[in-house]
Amino acid sequence: MRNIRMAISYDGTTYYGFQTQPIGNTVQDVLEDAIRGLTGEQVDITASGRTDAGVHARRQVINFETSSPIPVDRWALALNSRLPDDIIVLQADEADPSFHASYYAKRKTYRYGIDTSKFGDVFDRKYRLHYPMPLRLKEMKEALAHVVGKHDFTSFASRRSTKPSHVRTILDARIEEREGKLDIFLTGNGFLYNMVRIIVGTLLWVGEGKLSPDDFKRILEARDRTAAGPTAMAHGLMLWDVEYED
């Protein structure tokens, strides 16, 4: 069996998330259908991590085993011709048999996009949260800096999280602003269920002046989901990149 690794990109707007669900219409289903159409084989795709319904991926990494003899440099073109236009294979190669897209992911970066313009940019409406408020950027940056490092992120995890530990390490957190659009980037060794979206929801309260940067720090330290703000909408979130040790 060969272990094929792929980098893919998708517009999550119409999908019920990455991972196969009983309800159907997931990115994984569509990819596995395209691979079956190409190879005749039903493969089982592993991703670096799931993305929720409506969440996008600029660069997601997946792998699967196959006995197909199709040369590795043909996979991307052959699958792209079978995939709908909202899922794209960027790259394919043959990985070491031990490679596993989830276990070996060392760092992931997410971007959360916000559009603060009065009525919203029509061309970005599916990729940014429209939040037409004046936001205190300096305070937001100060608050966000508190998530960098190793912390118990229980306050910023969905109560549906089933992970035994909520300790994660955030390696980098930053906000870029340009013409009323904010990009919030978070890089970490792992993320809990809804973690980026709850951090952003809470950060928006800081931006509006409902919370101070110190309040944000106290919320993180409280390890209590009820202390934090709301879960920001899915469509502003994008898996930006996944990194592996070479």
Add this chain to the structure above:
Amino acid sequence: MRNIRMAISYDGTTYYGFQTQPIGNTVQDVLEDAIRGLTGEQVDITASGRTDAGVHARRQVINFETSSPIPVDRWALALNSRLPDDIIVLQADEADPSFHASYYAKRKTYRYGIDTSKFGDVFDRKYRLHYPMPLRLKEMKEALAHVVGKHDFTSFASRRSTKPSHVRTILDARIEEREGKLDIFLTGNGFLYNMVRIIVGTLLWVGEGKLSPDDFKRILEARDRTAAGPTAMAHGLMLWDVEYED
């Protein structure tokens, strides 16, 4: 009667162009329906110019007469709440009774977007032509410079053009390139039917080396549509801005 002027923005993907057609589903129809819902009046919208099926507008200007007493600062919000999410009213004001969005437009700028990446950027797929070829940017810029000035643009006009004169003045033409994405901007006092798209289609042949910049110049001078390249696809085209004399 009041003369209301609006700046609007729309994603043209699902529309049969700006102007009302027997086939229906145009931007004008949807706007007029929203205005009728708000005011009870059937108005007749004039735009700075039509856009074709699938063409977008970052900033289009329209006007219409109404006897509605709704204050001008309420129009944008009230209409946006009635419009689908792919049409946005950016701004509304009350214009001089003589203002006419088409007659008084002095300059228009169009942008044509091209994505030269191998498999395309999934988030730009509706707004850029995917053209995965190495393009000779220097030659394209040299060719494009020939359109600046006053010329007879018959070579770059659809044969369905019914205009008595094909002489137009292009005030500015430039190409910006960033990470494999090209933006071709054209500013002029007026544009013929399909003019930007035929200029771009011909320019792409220069980019591929099928034509030289001098060939491009000769095509312009030939005043013959059959001499030029193909009409580039609609979805890469965006009405960027419309300017009026104050």
